[in-house]
Amino acid sequence: MNPIVTISGGGIIGNYISSRLKKNNIESVIVEKSKNQKLSRENIRTLTLNSFSKKLLDDIGIKIPFAPIKEISVFDGDGSGSIHFSSKEINEENLSYVVFFNDLQQKLQDQDEHQTFFENQIEDIIQDNEKNYSEIKLSSKDTIKTKFVAGCDGRNSNVAKIAELNEKKSSYNQTAITFTASCETKDAYLAHQIFSEKGIFAIMPLPQNDKKSTHTIVWSVENNNLLDTSIEDYVNDNIAYFEQKLSTLIRIDSAILSFELFSHHFENYISGNVVLVGDAAHSIHPLAGQGINLGFADADALCEEIISSYEKSMHIDQTLTLKRYEIRRKNMNLLMLKSMDFFVNLFGSKNLYVKLLRNLGLSGVNKTEFLKKFFINHAAGKNKI
Ligand SMILES: Cc1cc2nc3c(=O)[nH]c(=O)nc-3n(C[C@H](O)[C@H](O)[C@H](O)COP(=O)(O)OP(=O)(O)OC[C@H]3O[C@@H](n4cnc5c(N)ncnc54)[C@H](O)[C@@H]3O)c2cc1C
Numbered sequence: 574m575n576p577i578v579t580i581s582g583g584g585i586i587g588n589y590i591s592s593r594l595k596k597n598n599i600e601s602v603i604v605e606k607s608k609n610q611k612l613s614r615e616n617i618r619t620l621t622l623n624s625f626s627k628k629l630l631d632d633i634g635i636k637i638p639f640a641p642i643k644e645i646s647v648f649d650g651d652g653s654g655s656i657h658f659s660s661k662e663i664n665e666e667n668l669s670y671v672v673f674f675n676d677l678q679q680k681l682q683d684q685d686e687h688q689t690f691f692e693n694q695i696e697d698i699i700q701d702n703e704k705n706y707s708e709i710k711l712s713s714k715d716t717i718k719t720k721f722v723a724g725c726d727g728r729n730s731n732v733a734k735i736a737e738l739n740e741k742k743s744s745y746n747q748t749a750i751t752f753t754a755s756c757e758t759k760d761a762y763l764a765h766q767i768f769s770e771k772g773i774f775a776i777m778p779l780p781q782n783d784k785k786s787t788h789t790i791v792w793s794v795e796n797n798n799l800l801d802t803s804i805e806d807y808v809n810d811n812i813a814y815f816e817q818k819l820s821t822l823i824r825i826d827s828a829i830l831s832f833e834l835f836s837h838h839f840e841n842y843i844s845g846n847v848v849l850v851g852d853a854a855h856s857i858h859p860l861a862g863q864g865i866n867l868g869f870a871d872a873d874a875l876c877e878e879i880i881s882s883y884e885k886s887m888h889i890d891q892t893l894t895l896k897r898y899e900i901r902r903k904n905m906n907l908l909m910l911k912s913m914d915f916f917v918n919l920f921g922s923k924n925l926y927v928k929l930l931r932n933l934g935l936s937g938v939n940k941t942e943f944l945k946k947f948f949i950n951h952a953a954g955k956n957k958i
């Protein structure tokens with residue numbers, strides 16, 4: 574088997590890359606660690622796509638239910654600072670689109686006949702620089718000869734380990750909690766984000782679903798607050814605070830999922846013809862819902878570079894092709910990572926002066942048209958991130 578690209582990881586980003594390359598007649602195979610199984614019908618986890626990611630999906634024919642967000646209200650639960658973003662301010666119909674994770678993953682998986690080796694993983698990559706390809710050994714003992722190896726295998730990338738790439742990793746000392754809920758709100762297109770000592774609480778509208786839940790909640794909590802209590806008890810004991818802030822009852826109607834939060838970033842995304850993409854290369858705090866959008870921007874840049882190399886020449890310099898991808902993506906991702914770290918530290922601080930400054934800062938940005946537009950354009954994906 575001699576595909577042009579071998580993709581480690583059949584998640585959202587791995588499957589997207591495979592579909593996009595297929596539409597451009599470039600053959601790929603996916604090596605996926607887990608079983609080939611239909612994802613659970615219980616939709617709990619969500620993703621917030623920006624308009625750039627949504628366009629990439631539209632372009633390859635992916636259609637799934639979504640809930641548009643037209644306005645976002647951000648406020649400091651422990652102070653008075655607030656900021657309000659509206660799609661009208663950037664002449665767009667919507668700011669972002671909430672989708673169910675399982676819907677998107679399943680649709681991408683089903684859409685093209687991806688050639689996927691399930692319950693398998695890459696054990697070794699032997700690069701032959703003279704012959705311009707790599708030989709890949711799988712745990713099933715199959716071998717693949719390939720031009721590019723794309724690591725799309727998430728936060729603990731196996732490909733990154735085999736390629737011995739250097740990682741910088743740090744814990745946020747926080748846990749993200751997510752569940753679906755029903756609540757009565759006047760505006761179906763409005764999302765709220767509250768920064769408080771009880772955590773960073775985001776509540777966003779949901780696409781139509783069997784359970785008729787109306788909202789998704791992504792709530793990041795300091796691990797210190799969870800030392801003497803279970804996650805379920807923490808949620809039940811503290812949700813009233815946010816009900817009061819939002820003047821609505823919130824009825825939890827799904828299981829409560831939780832994820833340990835850390836950030837990581839690789840110093841280099843490439844080694845020879847091996848490349849890291851999406852969460853394999855970087856992961857960030859979910860507070861701005863940008864994780865998957867960075868992954869889509871990576872995937873788009875990588876596909877563009879591979880497709881353009883194939884259009885231009887029969888003899889491809891893989892390292893040069895991948896270097897162009899790395900130059901386009903690494904600094905943009907690092908900037909987003911650092912910005913998220915700044916916000917997490919700013920809102921995690923108990924220092925009185927920092928609290929005062931962030932209240933003044935939020936309200937100040939709200940009044941400054943230029944800064945506001947800058948933030949909204951980035952969040953909505955109008956400036957390519
Ligand atoms: C609580 C929470 C909320 C989030 N909310 C948002 C949001 O609102 N908006 C947003 O943009 N992002 C959000 N994110 C981030 C987002 O979920 C990730 O950025 C995204 O899922 C990354 O996609 P990926 O395909 O790169 O990696 P993954 O989704 O991690 O997929 C990796 C794939 O590789 C497979 N794999 C793993 N190891 C191997 C191996 N050794 N060999 C072969 N295959 C392997 C896995 O089984 C999986 O299929 C959130 C994250 C969390 C934790």
